[in-house]
Amino acid sequence: MPINRAGRQPTILVTDDDAMTRMLTRQCLEDENMLVLEAQNGPAAIDLFVRESPDLVFLDVHMPGMSGLEVCERIRRMPQGRDVPIMLVTGADDEESIDRGFRAGATQYKTKPVNWTLLGRDVKFMLRAAENFEALKRQEDRLRYLAYYDPLTSLPNRRSFTEELDRLVLTHHNKDNYVAVMFIDLDHFKRINDSIGHARGDRLLVETAKRLSDELSRYGEINLLSDVGDYHHVGGEESIIIARLGGDEFTVVVPNVENEDRVTEIARKLLHSLSQPVELQSHNPVVTPSIGIAMFPRDGTDPDTLVRNADIAMYAAKSMGRSCFRYYQDDMNSLAVELLKMEEELREALTDNQLELHYQPLVNSTTGQLSGLEALVRWNHPKRGLISPTEFIPVAEQTGQIIELTSWVMRAAINDCNIWEQAGFSDFKISINISALEFNHDDLASHITSLFDEVTFNKRRVQLELTESAIMTDAQANIKKLSELCELGVTLAVDDFGTGYSSLSYLRKFPINVLKIDRSFVMGIGTENGNAIVDAISSLAKALRLGLVAEGVETREQMEYLISIGCDTLQGFYLSRPVPAKDIIGLLTKPFDI
Numbered sequence: 001m002p003i004n005r006a007g008r009q010p011t012i013l014v015t016d017d018d019a020m021t022r023m024l025t026r027q028c029l030e031d032e033n034m035l036v037l038e039a040q041n042g043p044a045a046i047d048l049f050v051r052e053s054p055d056l057v058f059l060d061v062h063m064p065g066m067s068g069l070e071v072c073e074r075i076r077r078m079p080q081g082r083d084v085p086i087m088l089v090t091g092a093d094d095e096e097s098i099d100r101g102f103r104a105g106a107t108q109y110k111t112k113p114v115n116w117t118l119l120g121r122d123v124k125f126m127l128r129a130a131e132n133f134e135a136l137k138r139q140e141d142r143l144r145y146l147a148y149y150d151p152l153t154s155l156p157n158r159r160s161f162t163e164e165l166d167r168l169v170l171t172h173h174n175k176d177n178y179v180a181v182m183f184i185d186l187d188h189f190k191r192i193n194d195s196i197g198h199a200r201g202d203r204l205l206v207e208t209a210k211r212l213s214d215e216l217s218r219y220g221e222i223n224l225l226s227d228v229g230d231y232h233h234v235g236g237e238e239s240i241i242i243a244r245l246g247g248d249e250f251t252v253v254v255p256n257v258e259n260e261d262r263v264t265e266i267a268r269k270l271l272h273s274l275s276q277p278v279e280l281q282s283h284n285p286v287v288t289p290s291i292g293i294a295m296f297p298r299d300g301t302d303p304d305t306l307v308r309n310a311d312i313a314m315y316a317a318k319s320m321g322r323s324c325f326r327y328y329q330d331d332m333n334s335l336a337v338e339l340l341k342m343e344e345e346l347r348e349a350l351t352d353n354q355l356e357l358h359y360q361p362l363v364n365s366t367t368g369q370l371s372g373l374e375a376l377v378r379w380n381h382p383k384r385g386l387i388s389p390t391e392f393i394p395v396a397e398q399t400g401q402i403i404e405l406t407s408w409v410m411r412a413a414i415n416d417c418n419i420w421e422q423a424g425f426s427d428f429k430i431s432i433n434i435s436a437l438e439f440n441h442d443d444l445a446s447h448i449t450s451l452f453d454e455v456t457f458n459k460r461r462v463q464l465e466l467t468e469s470a471i472m473t474d475a476q477a478n479i480k481k482l483s484e485l486c487e488l489g490v491t492l493a494v495d496d497f498g499t500g501y502s503s504l505s506y507l508r509k510f511p512i513n514v515l516k517i518d519r520s521f522v523m524g525i526g527t528e529n530g531n532a533i534v535d536a537i538s539s540l541a542k543a544l545r546l547g548l549v550a551e552g553v554e555t556r557e558q559m560e561y562l563i564s565i566g567c568d569t570l571q572g573f574y575l576s577r578p579v580p581a582k583d584i585i586g587l588l589t590k591p592f593d594i
Contacts (some may be wrong), residue, residue: 042066153209161243519552
């Protein structure tokens with residue numbers, strides 16, 4: 001029994017003005033377990049075709065009024081009739097008649113008299129061929145979909161975006177208005193995948209795509225791909241393009257804008273929309289966007305240049321603190337080249353012995369004795385001399401080199417400590433900064449363990465400093481990470497405390513040992529508000545039974561005030577600037593003047 005791909009008996013529309021022919025055809029087809037619909041003329045056939053969507057059409061050519069050829073042509077013009085098999089039946093067997101039938105859209109052409117014993121078999125073969133054709137077409141459609149669509153978000157992909165941007169650039173060359181290209185990157189998206197899983201990360205990307213489409217639809221038609229199998233764009237020439245280039249990178253193209261004011265309005269709306277919390281089961285993370293904008297033809301006259309410059313502007317937005325947008329400026333390009341050069345040179349510095357450690361003392365406020373050293377990396381460039389950490393640390397964080405750099409710092413600090421221990425100095429801690437990027441890695445504890453395993457060293461002498469903002473990005477998930485680090489035996493300090501808006505409830509749960517008052521608050525000592533803030537942090541540390549370190553101590557007045565409120569440890573230029581490793585032993589042998 002023939003069945004179609006939907007699992008039901010195939011439906012055949014038989015159209016002939018001769019009742020006897022219709023009856024014989026019905027009998028033959030029903031014997032093959034097919035459902036038969038009958039039409040005695042062309043208009044009736046078209047009406048039944050539209051209402052019933054048959055799987056095959058049996059169509060007599062010569063009928064009064066509307067001929068079978070005309071019915072065939074009309075069916076082929078309908079979207080649902082483009083691929084349905086049509087069997088034309090006629091008494092004419094000359095080449096011209098047959099050619100007219102195939103030009104009208106016939107799948108098969110039969111001449112009368114019909115061989116009724118073979119008709120059922122012929123129809124079954126036509127249905128089978130049609131089903132195979134549909135399967136092949138679905139496969140081709142899927143390949144076209146993958147070629148032009150991002151399967152996760154259903155947005156156009158990089159290839160589609162590039163083709164459409166190229167078209168827009170060509171059509172706008174002789175126009176006065178601009179084309180705005182926006183490059184959007186989600187800030188700290190990797191921590192979502194690392195902390196709550198890739199499945200939820202994918203859901204966040206889908207939600208981002210939806211918010212982009214919803215927000216931009218307020219400003220015009222969205223240029224999406226059609227879903228009828230040909231995968232041509234269905235938007236007009238002036239419609240907005242949204243695409244996902246890959247990962248957490250999205251692009252938006254807004255054509256025909258008169259000035260930057262309109263683009264600025266759109267960028268602000270997108271910032272607001274994308275910065276709202278996203279519901280992901282038990283989590284409601286906030287992932288902000290950084291947006292770079294390039295304008296055609298001002299910032300480039302070809303797609304590659306426009307995208308590159310929008311990308312450069314996006315990185316400029318990230319360097320300004322993220323969650324903002326920046327327009328491309330010419331000097332950004334030279335800055336991007338300089339950053340790339342520094343990235344390459346920093347890679348060489350890590351392997352060519354150009355880095356060195358300086359140490360800044362942490363002083364016990366009661367005894368004046370050195371209680372710890374904070375390891376601070378310095379770059380002694382062979383041509384440019386000493387490069388400030390404020391120049392190369394942001395580059396290392398942006399490129400991911402900070403992880404390798406931190407590993408180098410930890411190895412070098414442990415080696416220095418072993419040398420000092422052999423000289424009889426082993427009663428102080430060594431503080432090492434852990435970047436937010438490294439803290440977001442799930443295997444941080446095992447990575448640090450492997451570093452300790454390389455050299456014999458007492459882990460309890462190590463204090464890891466983590467910024468408040470890093471541990472608060474996903475406080476609930478980070479409790480586990482902090483616990484894993486604590487189990488190693490190291491001390492955990494919260495650096496820059498007071499700048500990350502910590503929740504008191506989480507501070508109580510975090511397995512931390514030390515709070516470090518941010519230098520900006522220490523600088524405020526001597527003013528009513530400044531003293532009040534430092535007093536509050538001191539009281540909080542005491543209530544939570546945490547050690548308290550004040551960094552950035554630069555005057556005796558600041559030092560004396562901090563001692564008066566019971567601050568345990570002092571650090572800053574007033575006591576000592578960072579010094580090279582070779583000068584540390586001199587600091588270990590005498591107390592500081594407090």
